[in-house]
């Protein structure tokens with residue numbers, strides 16, 4: 300009972316931040332630094348990174364391999380502990396945050412991976428429902444209908460009962476997008492979502508992602524190497540050696 | 549509340565993880581089923597043997613039993629003076645007694661002519677002996693000398709006596725080297741110590757076994773007034789009788805025999821050990837299956853963590869896999885157990901039954917086995933790091 304109370308309290312905090320923060324950025328980073336390794340192997344990968352992402356904004360992050368893009372993404376995604384600097388996501392300070400806070404926060408962050416990372420034993424529809432199952436207070440049927448709607452939105456209405464194994468790379472990535480969005484996230488993080496796809500499909504997927512996210516008023520931060528998709532961005536950020544470069548419009 | 553639970557359910561991940569890998573599931577079920585069958589058989593044999601040791605003991609029409617303190621079990625009975633039984637008649641609550649001779653004699657198979665030890669009971673045909681109400685009439689046939697009643701449930705090695713008898717043939721054979729004729733059939737059942745039984749009159753018994761002192765018997769049955777308190781009667785009988793006899797209640801008489809097999813032989817230990825082996829084999833199989841299942845899906849579990857699922861939820865998935873495996877493995881084990889028990893009953897005439905207590909015991913052992921294995925396999929889940937999947 301008490302645990303449940305505390306749980307709903309936390310949820311309430313997250314929600315109230317979301318609702319009452321028209322003036323609060325989705326992501327706000329203030330001189331964030333990060334290191335990997337211990338002792339003499341300790342190596343700094345992020346140096347004093349500062350940036351903001353506003354609600355509904357689509358931001359692309361590019362940079363050479365190994366410059367720290369994925370690291371930044373996992374920090375924003377509440378998947379790693381923040382070591383130094385301030386990192387606010389949806390109003391929650393992540394430095395020194397509790398595991399519980401991070402777990403609840405993750406429900407509000409959609410993630411799309413380089414590999415699709417679908418559950419092999421679930422059909423497309425069930426995979427998407429794993430996302431909508433995170434929504435509280437909806438009946439099973441509602442969540443399933445929700446999942447179906449999202450599959451329809453990504454154009455897979457006739458592939459619902461296929462296993463990932465039987466889907467093409469582009470279709471799998473569409474399912475991953477539907478899954479990420481079906482949990483109604485406020486922020487979508489994507490790490491090279493097109494790298495496993497050919498350029499035409501990649502382009503299609505990214506436009507779809509942008510359209511659906513913007514409709515949801517969901518901010519997007521996408522890491523990419525693909526120069527052909529840069530135009531979907533509202534803003535482009537370049538990173539080099541763990542430092543952000545001056546913004547180019 | 550139930551409806552609420554139903555509405556709140558999510559994708560049945562544990563079930564799908566298991567059923568979408570049919571080969572692995574089949575191996576798991578076969579393993580658990582094997583462990584379950586092993587436990588059913590070992591425990592069934594153990595209990596069956598203990599029960600089988602008292603098949604005849606259970607049939608006596610008696611409230612108290614007199615035995616020599618030197619009798620250790622049905623296969624090593626010592627005699628005591630019949631006078632002791634007569635003395636108990638002095639007690640006001642005793643309404644009847646039956647002296648019984650009890651020994652093993654060599655029975656010659658009338659077909660193959662080979663011999664085999666059979667348990668022979670000798671009593672006065674006019675005395676009550678068995679609870680079976682039809683027995684008293686059959687016992688009349690024993691009044692002529694040299695007649696025996698043969699146990700139809702005796703093992704086949706004693707010859708096709710029941711068949712021949714039913715066909716109306718005169719069945720004659722040798723017991724302890726003396727000619728006897730089968731005068732009827734009774735239904736007693738083989739016990740652990742005896743493969744077959746025959747009942748005869750004391751007169752015939754003494755002829756077959758002339759070394760028995762005429763005044764000596766192996767058991768004395770004592771029937772009490774229905775309102776009598778057996779404990780009190782035992783107390784006063786023990787006080788009045790010399791210590792060359794011991795008085796047992798019916799239940800003590802049965803337990804005494806069971807206890808002999810339990811304590812003086814390693815049967816209990818061997819079969820419990822066998823069941824334990826089944827348990828351990830099952831644990832290893834379930835652990836292997838669940839551990840490789842978790843390892844194979846580690847990236848997917850990490851993805852779920854990244855999506856905002858709790859580690860506890862994932863523990864729950866593995867635990868549920870364990871429960872499903874337990875149930876899916878138990879059902880075929882139970883059915884095979886039933887079938888094998890029937891096979892054992894028909895081929896060895898051992899009274900092995902699927903009693904609910906053992907059915908529950910094996911179920912809980914399997915459940916425990918699966919849950920223990922699942923909880924060890926869960927520790928692998930801690931390795932699922934959502935930061936590593938980008």
Ligand SMILES: Nc1ncnc2c1ncn2[C@@H]1O[C@H](COP(=O)(O)OP(=O)(O)OP(=O)(O)O)[C@@H](O)[C@H]1O
Nearest residue numbers: 335336344362363364365366367368369370371524
């Ligand atoms: N778990 C880790 N432990 C130690 N060092 C790491 C770890 N992950 C990444 N690094 C190092 O940190 C640096 C930044 O890695 P990161 O994955 O953030 O780069 P990236 O910009 O995403 O590169 P890419 O474009 O190739 O994906 C690299 O030098 C990498 O070797």
Ligand SMILES: [Mg+2]
Nearest residue numbers: 368369490938
């Ligand atoms: Mg990367």
